[in-house]
Amino acid sequence: MPQDRQTNRRIVLASRPHGAPTAADFREEAQHLPTPGQGQLLLRTVWLSLDPYMRGRMSDAPSYVPPLAINETICGGTVSIVEQSHHADFKSGDWVLSYSGWQDFALSDGSGLVKLSGPVLQHPSWALGMLGMPGFTAYMGLLDIGNPQPGETVVVAAATGAVGSLVGQIAKIKGCHVVGIAGGAAKCRYAEDVLGFDRCLDHRDPNFAQQLSRHCSEGIDVYFESVGGAVFNAVLPLMNTRGRIPVCGLIADYNRTAPSAGPDQLPLLQSAILRKRLRVQGFIITQDYGHRFDEFFRQMSQWVAQGRLQFREDIVDGLDNAPEAFIGMLEGKNFGKVVIRVAGDKPAP
Amino acid sequence: MPQDRQTNRRIVLASRPHGAPTAADFREEAQHLPTPGQGQLLLRTVWLSLDPYMRGRMSDAPSYVPPLAINETICGGTVSIVEQSHHADFKSGDWVLSYSGWQDFALSDGSGLVKLSGPVLQHPSWALGMLGMPGFTAYMGLLDIGNPQPGETVVVAAATGAVGSLVGQIAKIKGCHVVGIAGGAAKCRYAEDVLGFDRCLDHRDPNFAQQLSRHCSEGIDVYFESVGGAVFNAVLPLMNTRGRIPVCGLIADYNRTAPSAGPDQLPLLQSAILRKRLRVQGFIITQDYGHRFDEFFRQMSQWVAQGRLQFREDIVDGLDNAPEAFIGMLEGKNFGKVVIRVAGDKPAP
Numbered sequence: 001m002p003q004d005r006q007t008n009r010r011i012v013l014a015s016r017p018h019g020a021p022t023a024a025d026f027r028e029e030a031q032h033l034p035t036p037g038q039g040q041l042l043l044r045t046v047w048l049s050l051d052p053y054m055r056g057r058m059s060d061a062p063s064y065v066p067p068l069a070i071n072e073t074i075c076g077g078t079v080s081i082v083e084q085s086h087h088a089d090f091k092s093g094d095w096v097l098s099y100s101g102w103q104d105f106a107l108s109d110g111s112g113l114v115k116l117s118g119p120v121l122q123h124p125s126w127a128l129g130m131l132g133m134p135g136f137t138a139y140m141g142l143l144d145i146g147n148p149q150p151g152e153t154v155v156v157a158a159a160t161g162a163v164g165s166l167v168g169q170i171a172k173i174k175g176c177h178v179v180g181i182a183g184g185a186a187k188c189r190y191a192e193d194v195l196g197f198d199r200c201l202d203h204r205d206p207n208f209a210q211q212l213s214r215h216c217s218e219g220i221d222v223y224f225e226s227v228g229g230a231v232f233n234a235v236l237p238l239m240n241t242r243g244r245i246p247v248c249g250l251i252a253d254y255n256r257t258a259p260s261a262g263p264d265q266l267p268l269l270q271s272a273i274l275r276k277r278l279r280v281q282g283f284i285i286t287q288d289y290g291h292r293f294d295e296f297f298r299q300m301s302q303w304v305a306q307g308r309l310q311f312r313e314d315i316v317d318g319l320d321n322a323p324e325a326f327i328g329m330l331e332g333k334n335f336g337k338v339v340i341r342v343a344g345d346k347p348a349p
Numbered sequence: 350m351p352q353d354r355q356t357n358r359r360i361v362l363a364s365r366p367h368g369a370p371t372a373a374d375f376r377e378e379a380q381h382l383p384t385p386g387q388g389q390l391l392l393r394t395v396w397l398s399l400d401p402y403m404r405g406r407m408s409d410a411p412s413y414v415p416p417l418a419i420n421e422t423i424c425g426g427t428v429s430i431v432e433q434s435h436h437a438d439f440k441s442g443d444w445v446l447s448y449s450g451w452q453d454f455a456l457s458d459g460s461g462l463v464k465l466s467g468p469v470l471q472h473p474s475w476a477l478g479m480l481g482m483p484g485f486t487a488y489m490g491l492l493d494i495g496n497p498q499p500g501e502t503v504v505v506a507a508a509t510g511a512v513g514s515l516v517g518q519i520a521k522i523k524g525c526h527v528v529g530i531a532g533g534a535a536k537c538r539y540a541e542d543v544l545g546f547d548r549c550l551d552h553r554d555p556n557f558a559q560q561l562s563r564h565c566s567e568g569i570d571v572y573f574e575s576v577g578g579a580v581f582n583a584v585l586p587l588m589n590t591r592g593r594i595p596v597c598g599l600i601a602d603y604n605r606t607a608p609s610a611g612p613d614q615l616p617l618l619q620s621a622i623l624r625k626r627l628r629v630q631g632f633i634i635t636q637d638y639g640h641r642f643d644e645f646f647r648q649m650s651q652w653v654a655q656g657r658l659q660f661r662e663d664i665v666d667g668l669d670n671a672p673e674a675f676i677g678m679l680e681g682k683n684f685g686k687v688v689i690r691v692a693g694d695k696p697a698p
Binding site: 225228229232242247248249250260261262263264265266267268269270271273274275276277278279280281282283284287288 | 574577578581591596597598599609610611612613614615616617618619620622623624625626627628629630631632633636637
């Protein structure tokens with residue numbers, strides 16, 4: 001069902017997922033289009049970003065942000081066009097980075113909006129990827145916590161995903177030996193042939209741990225963690241003394257419903273942290289690095305302009321298809337950054 | 350058996366401990382006194398330091414230093430007196446910090462020796478404690494990795510031990526709320542009454558976890574880890590966002606012989622690191638901070654001179670008693686820094 005100008009379709013949280021989300025956890029609703037009041041804008045969603053962190057918001061476990069309420073519109077970053085403006089700083093037709101969530105239209109008082117201008121307008125969805133939150137996550141986590149030095153070995157999980165693909169490419173720019181980890185031969189080939197990683201290994205291969213050891217023959221200096229689970233267990237024994245592990249996500253655990261069976265591997269990690277003097281550090285990009293966005297954006301835009309970064313998008317058409325795309329992303333079915341093309345950039349009829 | 354001038358008693362590793370060491374893992378031997386050659390010194394041990402890290406050296410698991418060999422003298426820091434010198438930089442009667450190990454005498458070519466001078470000579474065993482490796486560990490781990498800010502809550506395990514007692518006192522100097530953890534009422538009282546901690550809790554109390562939560566009502570900003578095990582499990586849920594966990598030891602795990610039963614708690618730690626953006630970092634004081642010893646020594650000596658630091662030693666007389674004292678230390682039976690008074694500071698007859 002396409003966007004129209006009378007109705008606001010939105011997708012709400014129908015129930016909290018137990019384990020992996022299912023289609024029944026989402027519900028599409030239609031409302032009358034809201035009317036912007038004094039000082040308000042009406043935004044029309046063109047691109048919607050799907051990101052793993054959203055799974056956390058669907059649960060009511062304690063976290064750094066409150067959970068979504070049942071019947072609340074699912075959250076999410078969007079690239080939107082200003083349809084109507086009663087706000088002095090914005091005019092109809094402006095492109096903005098917004099946090100409108102999974103819906104066609106949203107009202108805004110302008111707070112938190114970032115007006116898009118310059119090169120990103122040639123490819124507005126990049127504001128949700130390479131030049132947005134995932135790129136910022138890759139840049140700061142790798143450079144500030146990982147602090148990779150030329151010649152060091154950097155390993156990155158989810159190597160063809162939005163964050164991982166950029167981590168590996170930035171590490172190559174910094175002169176590192178880069179080994180990616182991805183699911184399936186096609187993704188691995190892409191990471192080597194297009195992204196320029198030195199090697200990319202398939203974590204589904206039964207000999208994955210041995211291969212990782214072989215291709216990190218001088219150990220691992222930086223492991224960029226977004227996955228957790230079995231991949232982490234294969235990486236840990238290979239970490240070098242004074243290695244760094246920035247942690248930006250744990251997608252393998254997001255759908256977990258029960259504690260894992262033993263043995264308890266916590267003492268193994270503690271012991272590795274001590275013996276190898278590892279630094280393991282979690283971060284939430286907006287909260288820890290918000291003040292350095294400009295630095296990131298300037299440097300990243302320059303690399304983009306120089307053609308030094310590849311960025312693959314997995315584009316899914318239509319808001320209706322967001323739940324299925326999201327469920328698939330948590331299973332690793334996507335290939336590249338998942339964005340929903342909610343509408344064309346021409347006004348709806 | 351006292352020191353004499355003809356014989357070098359030494360305690361060697363008889364067998365590798367399986368789990369907790371027993372007396373049978375140690376053997377005392379007597380040798381003829383070695384004679385220093387050209388450029389060499391003969392050192393006589395006065396004080397021997399016992400430290401938990403020695404347990405690691407008795408195992409042959411992979412570590413940052415090679416294991417002790419069977420029949421090798423057990424390693425250890427000592428405060429020694431130069432008995433004979435054929436070395437231009439040292440003269441008979443000089444006090445030195447050495448790494449002579451568990452024996453009465455040792456030959457040295459001077460490398461690695463630190464000549465003791467100034468205030469520490471009033472209390473030479475402090476060179477193995479407050480002004481030596483344990484003090485350096487407390488100082489750097491707390492200040493460089495922990496980075497405590499005034500008003501923050503610092504929790505320290507093994508609160509009356511060599512390292513922990515100093516961590517808590519330095520944190521008080523820095524204006525923090527300090528909660529110690531120790532085994533037994535006497536140690537807890539000491540930490541509060543003598544060391545000046547705001548509170549010290551007994552980890553053997555069945556309500557320990559609830560008490561910790563009550564006395565860290567604003568959460569924990571820095572947890573100085575030297576213990577691991579159940580104490581860590583009680584601390585982790587209380588860590589604040591952006592908390593720091595310097596890891597200098599894991600004494601609860603040193604005698605572990607088999608993996609712990611499940612559930613696997615590794616995902617819990619990973620998830621806490623991510624959600625709370627924790628920094629967990631291991632360090633080995635000599636290897637990571639050797640270049641900052643002077644800074645530590647100057648500041649710490651000043652605090653000592655100002656009477657701002659208390660330091661309790663658990664003095665055990667006689668090299669013969671080192672194995673039993675060591676075994677007890679790993680069980681937490683000591684009360685303060687364990688040092689063996691191998692001999693008086695007057696020359697042996």
